[in-house]
Structures are given as structure tokens and as C-alpha cells.
Amino acid sequence: MIKTAEELSLFIDHTVRANETAQAKEFLARSASDRQALLLTSEYYTNLPEVSDEALLAIKPLRKRRGLGLFVLETASHHYLAISDSDEARILGEYQVEDLPAELLAHFGFKDNAAFKADCPEAATLSDLRAFTSRGHCPVCGVAEGEIHLLGCPVEICPWCDGQLTRCNCRFEQLGVEEIDEERLEMFEDLLEAKGRIPYSREQSPAYPGTSAGLDQG
Known part of the structure; x- marks a missing residue:
């Protein structure tokens, strides 16, 4: 469920390591007006990956088809693969490590997980969601x-x-x-x-x- 920026700020206070709290809130402030970013940020902070207390620093679109998108969520030392439509989001696991379920492979046009991973670029080469949308993309x-x-x-x-x-x-x-x-x-x-x-x-x-x-x- 999507959270407000105010609710997420409280999550950050209680879940993110102290030396990254300011970065987490800065990213939240930049992203609060973008519904897609807020959905993914809500998913990250309300369902933190196991043993993670890192700030979310970037959201990067990977692939979209028929209203469903794959995104890379970036922290200081990890990249997570997430899926989202206009109403909800879910973290799938580590980027370039986690396999996609068969139905998602079919949806995005991959014959198998080997083909999917071969098509995944390095996270550093992906554009940030804010830059992506500010260039006039849906x-x-x-x-x-x-x-x-x-x-x-x-x-x-x-x-x-x-x-x-x-x-x-x-x-x-x-x-x-x-x-x-x-x-x-x-x-x-x-x-x-x-x-x-x-x-x-x-x-x-x-x-x-x-x-x-x-x-x-x-």
C-alpha cells in the first residue's frame, strides 16, 4: 500500500541507519511528487530486504510493458529488482541474481531467465526515474x-x-x-x-x- 511522504519519513527514522537518514529523506523529498516513485519507496521501507537498514538512493526503470514495470532500487551497497504497476509494488530480490517467475518472463518477452539476465545492463548505466520522467516520458x-x-x-x-x-x-x-x-x-x-x-x-x-x-x- 502506498504511504504518504510523512509516513515514510517516520519509517526512515526507525529503520535506516543513522548516518544515512539525511540521504534517505533527501531522496524522499525529491521523489514525493511522483506516484510511481512513492509506490516503490513505500514498498522498500515497509518491506525492507532482509537485514537491510540502508537508505534508498535511486529508482531506475529497467523495462515496461502494458502498464507493468521492472525497476532497480539502489542503495549504497545493493541493487534490488522490483516490479510495479500504477497501484502496487513488490521487491523481487537482488538485481541480476533473482530469477523472474515464468509468467513475468512471458509478459516481458523473455524465453527464460538466462535471456532476461543477459538483457539486464549494469545498474550504473540505467537512468534515474526522475531523469527519465523529466525528459518527457510517461x-x-x-x-x-x-x-x-x-x-x-x-x-x-x-x-x-x-x-x-x-x-x-x-x-x-x-x-x-x-x-x-x-x-x-x-x-x-x-x-x-x-x-x-x-x-x-x-x-x-x-x-x-x-x-x-x-x-x-x-
């Missing part, structure tokens, strides 16, 4: 400004109702169904392309989900 799916979101990104705006594409009812209405399987998802993607998907821009702030006739009115 904070969730990682596409650049002007590019189309990865399907499933919660930031993408619905071209029918101007609401949040992952939460509005338009996908069901356009397909005339109540549930969507993989085949229907591909059909919906075709409908999206035909309608005209809305590229990412830094000003995007999806409205409350509505219907394809327009946003629901109170």
Missing part, C-alpha cells in the same frame, strides 16, 4: 512524449470518452461484451487504432471514467 509505461502508450497503461486517455482508458466502459461498449479475453483485446486494439489513439503528453490527466457517449454526468 511515468507508467515509459513511452516518450508524442508516442502512443503501451496498451494497458493507466495514463492513456480514451479517444471515445476522454476518460481513463483502463477504467472506462468504452472497451466493453465498443465490443458489445461484458468480459474481454486475449482475442477480444486484440480486436479492441484494432478499434483503438481505427478511432485514433491519443499519444502521451505531459499534460495528460485522465478524467473520471465514463462511456463512449461522453463522460458520465452527476
Whole structure:
């Protein structure tokens, strides 16, 4: 569960070694306005890796697909692999050591863990999340400004109702169904392309989900 910056500051006071507390709070202050960073920071401090009392110093995006991202959490002496969507985050283990479960390998397009680890660059070469988003990338799916979101990104705006594409009812209405399987998802993607998907821009702030006739009115 995501914590507020104030709650995390208290966690830092009680869990981080004294000589790194200031660094931990400095990073928290820089990251507090970024929901993705706050989710990952919350996961780190509320579920600290075993025997760790180090400050979290950086969050680095590794790979994103369909609203799900892999991140590297950096401390003074460790790098942890974490996974997160727009609602929750989880630390998987040591970066370049921990194996991914089969379903995550499939999701991110790797045939096995050997292929995944071969594709993982040294943590020092990865960009910090703040630098990544400040260059005009979607904070969730990682596409650049002007590019189309990865399907499933919660930031993408619905071209029918101007609401949040992952939460509005338009996908069901356009397909005339109540549930969507993989085949229907591909059909919906075709409908999206035909309608005209809305590229990412830094000003995007999806409205409350509505219907394809327009946003629901109170």
C-alpha cells in the first residue's frame, strides 16, 4: 500500500541507519511528487530486504510493458529488482541474481531467465526515474512524449470518452461484451487504432471514467 511522504519519513527514522537518514529523506523529498516513485519507496521501507537498514538512493526503470514495470532500487551497497504497476509494488530480490517467475518472463518477452539476465545492463548505466520522467516520458509505461502508450497503461486517455482508458466502459461498449479475453483485446486494439489513439503528453490527466457517449454526468 502506498504511504504518504510523512509516513515514510517516520519509517526512515526507525529503520535506516543513522548516518544515512539525511540521504534517505533527501531522496524522499525529491521523489514525493511522483506516484510511481512513492509506490516503490513505500514498498522498500515497509518491506525492507532482509537485514537491510540502508537508505534508498535511486529508482531506475529497467523495462515496461502494458502498464507493468521492472525497476532497480539502489542503495549504497545493493541493487534490488522490483516490479510495479500504477497501484502496487513488490521487491523481487537482488538485481541480476533473482530469477523472474515464468509468467513475468512471458509478459516481458523473455524465453527464460538466462535471456532476461543477459538483457539486464549494469545498474550504473540505467537512468534515474526522475531523469527519465523529466525528459518527457510517461511515468507508467515509459513511452516518450508524442508516442502512443503501451496498451494497458493507466495514463492513456480514451479517444471515445476522454476518460481513463483502463477504467472506462468504452472497451466493453465498443465490443458489445461484458468480459474481454486475449482475442477480444486484440480486436479492441484494432478499434483503438481505427478511432485514433491519443499519444502521451505531459499534460495528460485522465478524467473520471465514463462511456463512449461522453463522460458520465452527476
